Amino acid sequence: MEILQRILFVDRFLKFNIATKMVIGYVPLVLVIVLIAVSSFLSLSKVNKINENIVENHMALIRLGNDMVDNLVAQESYGRRCVILESQEMLELFWQKSKKFDTIVGEIRSLPERKNIPAEQLASLHSEFNHLYAEGLKHLRNPSTPLAKEYDAKIKSKLDQLIIVIQEMILDAKQNQDREMLEAASVGLKTAQIMALLSIFGILLGVSAALLITRNISRSIRQFKLATTQISKGKFDYVPCVKTQNEFGELANAFSKMAQELARLQEMYLDSSPLTRLPGGIAIENVLKKRLDAGRQVAFCLIDLDNFKAFNDRYGYTRGNTLIKATATIIEKETARYGSGDDFVGHIGGDDFMIITTPQKCEEVCKAIIKEFDNQVGDFYDPEDRANGHIVSKTRQGKKMCFPFMTISIAVVTNEQRGKINQIEIGEIAAELKEHAKSLPGSVFVVDRRRQGA
Helix, strand or coil, rough: HHHHHHHHHHHHHHHHHHHHHHHHHHHHHHHHHHHHHHHHHHHHHHHHHHHHHHHHHHHHHHHHHHHHHHHHHHHHHHHHHHHHHHHHHHHHHHHHHHHHHHHHHHHCCCCCCCCCCHHHHHHHHHHHHHHHHHHHHHHHHHCCCCCHHHHHHHHHHHHHHHHHHHEEEEEEEHHHHHHHHHHHHHHHHHHHHHHHHHHHHHHHHCHHHHHHHHHHHHHHHHHHHHHHHHHHHHCCCCCCCCCCCCCCHHHHHHHHHHHHHHHHHHHHHHHHHCCCCCCCCHHHHHHHHHHCCCCCEEEEEEEEECCCCHHHHHHHHHHHHHHHHHHHHHHHHHHHHCCCCCCCEEEEECCCEEEEECCCCCHHEEEEHHHHHHHHHHHHHHHHHHHHHHEECCCCCCCCCECCCCEEEEEEEECCCCCCCCHHHHHHHHHHHHHHHCCCCCEEEEECCCCCCC
């Protein structure tokens, strides 16, 4: 939003400043200059309107749609855990996520342009989804009954319907965004053509000075048109070639910053884990680097599950994925409860997670995660294996052996006692410390607070 405001400010300033300079400097060309100013004013106004609509409607709708999907996945997860654990707390979290979904629908309804946005359909489908869960809760606790299977199928079908409608809404918003960016490019092209014609008229009047000014302005506008086209195609690293130090130079800088922000948002979206919806490696590295560069005290917590491969081999990938999602929920929940408020949780991949918190909060967060994980992990094993206290699976060499229940190991690296350290060094120390933590029995966390050079 700040980037758009800068673009709008520079655009409005251009409409007045360009015309004023030309009129004062070249009185004989008043008619040509007035025509150029009017043309620039109308075209830039239209571009401003398009830019405002992109940011306030399409980009906002894409963000809200992604939030909806995340919220629905979390709500459905809480519902499943409520059924499995018969937990009132999980049921309350289920309804909290339901209220959050309604809030997001309300935000969509408040968007300036609501045409073709299925807000009412989303609200209706979500109400039906909640109703199915409320009605089927008592049946789902007996999964072997026909009614339980019927309600389970209906709930999954309704959830799929919701996600499809949301994804179609997001796709439509992206297509509209691309279309309007191309429209902005077309406006720039038409403006360049009109100004070129006016420049020819000025040459016919024999005023070379008017040609020089118009050529400079036309070159800048063509660059903005080209930049808009390139950005709309996803080339966010394109920089408008405007070398002037005037208002066009400021507008070129604003365009570049807007493109960088769009690239960052797209990179984070594509980098996120499809299983847990948590940010991935690129976002993790960027956040850690930013906090270190700002001189903030950080505690980087690298989290790994012990004996997860044996569990996966024993029960299959579907059950393994369920455990991974449950672990992600535990980490998010306990970090939000005991962390510092702006902590960052990421999913590196597989059974590896991470948290960026503060040195003051890291031990409390780690203890809470370990406690909750140890309380829940037994529920993912079959009754026979729970009775035995272990599972029988194969090693990486193919030999059968007994594996204890999964535990969780956390390696914590802080910059509390260190000088300058970068994100790569922290990652290397955490990886080394994690191996030590995994060699210890049970669920543990190990904190490295060595001083620089120790």
